[in-house]
Every structure is written in C-alpha cells, then in structure tokens.
Amino acid sequence: xxxxxxxxxxxxxxxxxxxxxxxxxxxxxxxxxxxxxxxxxxxxxxxxxxxxxxxxxxxxxxxxxxxxxxxxxxxxxxxxxxxxxxxxxxxxxxxxxxxxxxxxxxxxxxxxxxxxxxxxxxxxxxxxxxxxxxxxxxxxxxxxxxxxxxxxxxxxxxxxxxxxxxxxxxxxxxxxxxxxxxxxxxxxxxxxxxxxxxxxxxxxxxxxxxxxxxxxxxxxxxxxxxxxxxxxxxxxxxxxxxxxxxx
Amino acid sequence: xxxxxxxxxxxxxxxxxxxxxxxxxxxxxxxxxxxxxxxxxxxxxxxxxxxxxxxxxxxxxxxxxxxxxxxxxxxxxxxxxxxxxxxxxxxxxxxxxxxxxxxxxxxxxxxxxxxxxxxxxxxxxxxxxxxxxxxxxxxxxxxxxxxxxxxxxxxxxxxxxxxxxxxxxxxxxxxxxxxxxxxxxxxxxxxxxxxxxxxxxxxxxxxxxxxxxxxxxxxxxxxxxxxxxxxxxxxxxxxxxxxxxxx
DNA sequence: TTCTGTGAAACTCTTCACAGCA
DNA sequence: TGCTGTGAAGAGTTTCACAGAA
Numbered sequence: 001x002x003x004x005x006x007x008x009x010x011x012x013x014x015x016x017x018x019x020x021x022x023x024x025x026x027x028x029x030x031x032x033x034x035x036x037x038x039x040x041x042x043x044x045x046x047x048x049x050x051x052x053x054x055x056x057x058x059x060x061x062x063x064x065x066x067x068x069x070x071x072x073x074x075x076x077x078x079x080x081x082x083x084x085x086x087x088x089x090x091x092x093x094x095x096x097x098x099x100x101x102x103x104x105x106x107x108x109x110x111x112x113x114x115x116x117x118x119x120x121x122x123x124x125x126x127x128x129x130x131x132x133x134x135x136x137x138x139x140x141x142x143x144x145x146x147x148x149x150x151x152x153x154x155x156x157x158x159x160x161x162x163x164x165x166x167x168x169x170x171x172x173x174x175x176x177x178x179x180x181x182x183x184x185x186x187x188x189x190x191x192x193x194x195x196x197x198x199x200x201x202x203x204x205x206x207x208x209x210x211x212x213x214x215x216x217x218x219x220x221x222x223x224x225x226x227x228x229x230x231x232x233x234x235x236x237x238x239x240x241x242x243x244x245x246x247x
Numbered sequence: 248x249x250x251x252x253x254x255x256x257x258x259x260x261x262x263x264x265x266x267x268x269x270x271x272x273x274x275x276x277x278x279x280x281x282x283x284x285x286x287x288x289x290x291x292x293x294x295x296x297x298x299x300x301x302x303x304x305x306x307x308x309x310x311x312x313x314x315x316x317x318x319x320x321x322x323x324x325x326x327x328x329x330x331x332x333x334x335x336x337x338x339x340x341x342x343x344x345x346x347x348x349x350x351x352x353x354x355x356x357x358x359x360x361x362x363x364x365x366x367x368x369x370x371x372x373x374x375x376x377x378x379x380x381x382x383x384x385x386x387x388x389x390x391x392x393x394x395x396x397x398x399x400x401x402x403x404x405x406x407x408x409x410x411x412x413x414x415x416x417x418x419x420x421x422x423x424x425x426x427x428x429x430x431x432x433x434x435x436x437x438x439x440x441x442x443x444x445x446x447x448x449x450x451x452x453x454x455x456x457x458x459x460x461x462x463x464x465x466x467x468x469x470x471x472x473x474x475x476x477x478x479x480x481x482x483x484x485x486x487x488x489x490x491x492x493x494x
Numbered sequence: 495t496t497c498t499g500t501g502a503a504a505c506t507c508t509t510c511a512c513a514g515c516a
Numbered sequence: 517t518g519c520t521g522t523g524a525a526g527a528g529t530t531t532c533a534c535a536g537a538a
Binding site: 018019021022023025026027047048049084085086087089091093099100101103104105107108110111114115116154155178179180181185186187188189193195197199200201202203204205206207208209210211212213214215 | 273347357432448458462
Binding site: 495496497498499500501502503504505506507508509510511512513514515516 | 519521522523525529530531533534535536537538
C-alpha cells in the first residue's frame with residue numbers, strides 16, 4: 001500500500017497544502033505581470049496571505065525549487081505549481097443549471113486562463129434551453145450523458161435548485177464523472193472514489209455571523225470569557241480576539 | 248495556561264465545528280419539514296454527511312442537548328444551533344458589485360430564511376445604478392458609507408472585479424465593518440479584528456483538477472476503492488475557498 | 495550574509511471506544 | 517437496552533528555530 005511513483009519523491013501532498021497552491025499561483029501570476037522575476041518566501045507569503053514558514057513547508061512538498069539566499073524564480077515556480085495541480089492540461093467542464101448562478105459561472109473569466117474549458121451549459125427548463133450565454137447555446141438536460149461522453153467532460157458543476165441536485169449527481173456519476181463542484185444547498189451522496197466539493201453561500205454568511213456575534217458579546221462579556229487565543233493578553237486590555245482570516 | 252476543564256460554559260467552540268453547524272442546521276430543517284421530532288446522532292450525521300462521533304463531539308461543544316438512549320429533539324436542537332450561530336437576530340447585508348454574481352447573490356433565496364436581509368446593492372457603473380433587482384434599487388457606490396451607517400449594515404459582500412476589491416474593503420472597514428465575504432479573486436488586506444472569508448470558484452476547480460489528475464495517474468492498478476471523499480467541510484477548507492466574477 | 499528547507503515541538507481536529515444515563 | 521457525551525489515542529497541520537546552501 002505504500003506508494004511509490006515514477007519519481008523518487010513522495011507524491012503525498014497534504015490536503016491543506018493543495019488547497020493553498022492555487023492561492024500561491026494567483027499571487028505568483030500577479031508578480032509575473034509586474035515583471036518581478038524572483039521572490040522570497042517572505043514576500044510571496046505576504047502576497048498570498050499566509051506566513052512564510054507555512055509557505056516554505058508547502059513548497060517543500062513539491063520539491064526544492066528555491067535558491068537559498070535568493071528566493072524562488074517566479075516563472076519556474078508558476079510552472080511547477082501549475083503542473084502539480086494539473087493545470088497544464090485542458091479540462092472540459094459542464095455546468096448543469098443555468099439560473100442566475102449558472103450564468104455568473106458561465107461568464108466568469110477565470111476559467112479559461114487556468115485550463116478549464118466550459119464544454120456545455122445544460123438546463124431542464126425549455127424557456128432557457130436555446131439561450132446563448134457566454135458563446136454557448138444552452139442544451140437540454142436530456143443530453144447530459146451524451147455531452148459528457150462525446151466532449152470528454154471530466155468535471156461537472158451543479159448549479160441547480162436543491163431538489164434536482166442529487167438526481168443530476170447520480171446521472172453524472174453513472175456516466176463516469178468523479179469530480180463534482182456542488183453549489184446546491186444539499187449534501188450529495190456519491191459512490192466511493194467520487195470527489196465532491198461544496199460551495200455554499202449561506203454557510204459562509206452563517207460563519208461570519210457567528211464571529212460577528214461573538215465580537216459583540218465578548219466586548220461586554222464578563223471576566224470568564226477570555227478568548228482561546230494567546231495567553232498573552234491579560235484581562236482588562238483589549239477583549240476582542242483578533243482573527244483576521246487573511247493577513 | 249489556564250484551562251476550564253468543565254466543558255459546561257467554555258465558549259471556545261472550535262473553528263471546524265463552527266463551520267459544520269450550518270450543515271447540521273440544514274439537515275435538521277429538512278427533518279423538521281418531514282415531521283421528524285427526534286433524531287439519533289447516527290441518523291443526523293448521515294443526513295449531514297459526517298460521521299456520528301464527529302457530530303456528537305461537535306454538539307457537545309454547545310452543551311448537553313441530547314438524551315441518552317433516545318437522541319436529539321429536532322426543534323430544540325435547531326433552536327440551540329441557531330442561537331449559537333447568531334441566526335436568531337437580523338443581519339443587514341450590503342452587496343457591493345452588481346455583476347452576474349452580485350445579481351445571483353441578490354436573488355439567492357437562502358439568505359432571508361436564515362436571518363440575513365439584503366439592505367443594499369451598490370455598484371459604480373452608472374449603467375447599473377437604478378436597476379431594480381430582487382426588489383431593491385441598485386445604489387451608487389458613493390453611498391456606501393451612509394448606507395452602512397444608516398441601515399446598520401454589519402456584513403458586506405464584495406462581488407466586484409479584483410481591481411476594486413481592496414479599495415471597497417478599505418472603505419467598509421473604515422466605516423466600521425468587521426465581517427466581509429469576498430468573492431473577488433484577490434487576497435484582501437485588513438486590520439486586525441476584521442474577519443474575511445473568501446469564496447473562490449476557480450480555486451475549488453483547481454483542487455478538483457488536482458485530485459482528478461491524481462486518479463488518472465495513480466489509479467492504474469492502484470489500491471482498491473480510492474475512497475477519499477474530499478468534501479464535507481474540510482479543516483483547511485474552513486478558510487480557503489473559491490471565488491467568482493472577474494472582468 | 496541571506497534565505498531556503500526541514501526536523502521537532504506545539505497545536506488542532508478526528509476517530510475510537512466505552513462509561514454512564516434514560 | 518440504546519444512545520449520548522467524552523477521555524484518550526491518533527492523524528493532520530502549523531509554527532518554531534536553525535542547519536546549511538548560495
């Protein structure tokens with residue numbers, strides 16, 4: 001069960017690291033656009049909103065791509081991260097559900113530049129089928145399986161109402177899809193080996209509300225309510241526990 | 248390091264738990280609608296897509312709201328979680344940037360039902376200002392500060408292009424906002440005490456692409472069922488998310 | 495000297511397994 | 517008996533701090 005790959009390096013990159021690589025990539029692209037050729041872990045970390053030790057540890061999982069005393073070559077690092085994420089290849093994506101959100105996604109410019117090509121927009125509503133959006137003609141959901149097969153779709157985005165999401169999910173997994181990005185406010189049940197990521201707007205707002213509430217309460221709270229943060233701040237001083245998620 | 252062993256009123260709820268409470272809440276609401284009055288940790292966990300030990304541990308941070316040998320009272324648990332998340336109060340939200348995504352957000356029904364009220368839609372484009380969307384008239388960005396002040400806005404959603412996001416961020420934090428949900432593909436710099444959550448669609452897709460690629464490469468003859476359902480609310484996932492809208 | 499790469503420590507989160515209550 | 521609540525073990529992640537390359 002121990003895995004070894006063609007390369008001697010251990011390919012087990014921590015999930016937390018994978019989730020940050022796209023952030024680094026974006027920061028690096030920004031630097032490249034500004035003509036910056038080399039960057040230190042300190043500076044890149046600042047651009048990406050993490051601390052430098054974490055950044056170095058993350059990058060160390062990919063290999064030794066930096067130069068001690070100097071930093072990282074921006075272009076080279078962009079290439080290495082892109083390759084690691086699989087962005088050097090073309091991914092065909094189908095978007096199911098062309099409501100407000102589906103349209104927003106279809107018009108989002110950040111896909112093509114990262115190797116994602118929208119291969120199809122599908123919807124069940126006859127009113128919507130046939131509309132032209134972002135250069136594509138909306139197709140009927142009946143064609144879901146044939147579109148996936150014929151256009152080599154490997155990632156499906158579900159932007160349907162909650163009630164249809166599970167059914168769409170089952171159809172696409174049956175058609176061989178193993179990567180799904182779900183926007184519908186429902187927990188999808190999928191077979192083993194299928195990777196689902198969920199984006200839920202109202203959940204994000206609820207998490208913000210929790211912290212917002214906490215701030216208000218904590219400010220007036222009693223002595224017992226000291227935060228879990230550092231032991232540093234004593235009582236009496238600032239009570240708000242700062243918690244910028246991003247630097 | 249002082250440490251109240253008594254779990255009773257320790258208000259330090261783990262971040263990972265907070266991120267899952269909205270999911271439990273959604274599952275519970277589904278049960279309530281179906282007239283189910285009591286639920287076991289096993290069943291609720293299944294509805295929420297987590298394992299039961301995790302669910303029990305999460306709920307134990309709120310207090311002892313279950314009954315041994317029986318389970319949890321659905322309505323009571325809905326109330327307790329809602330209260331913990333601060334959803335029993337009304338939150339005024341302003342959405343800045345009324346492009347495709349801003350419109351999708353404005354029309355998203357999942358807000359109102361959870362105590363979030365859209366108090367204003369703002370945009371810089373004179374073409375858009377004055378449009379009526381989701382029952383609101385789009386206002387000019389010039390009014391940002393006065394809207395926040397006069398309508399008691401506590402959460403701001405940034406759905407502008409990347410180039411404007413930081414400026415909007417600075418204006419709203421100066422106006423006293425400490426909770427921001429950012430959809431612009433950029434890392435915002437904020438003062439301590441300001442909570443930013445980011446949603447970045449292209450990052451989510453890149454993470455999927457990474458795993459998809461991994462499957463293709465390593466799967467050939469690989470270990471039986473790959474398992475690894477990546478979803479749920481990840482740990483690192485808590486903070487890093489995806490985006491949308493650009494030019 | 496500067497800055498990377500990395501062991502080790504610290505911390506957080508998940509899972510196990512079972513005591514104990516209804 | 518059936519199920520919650522929870523210590524304790526385990527796994528994963530972050531941070532520290534410094535050896536060592538350029």
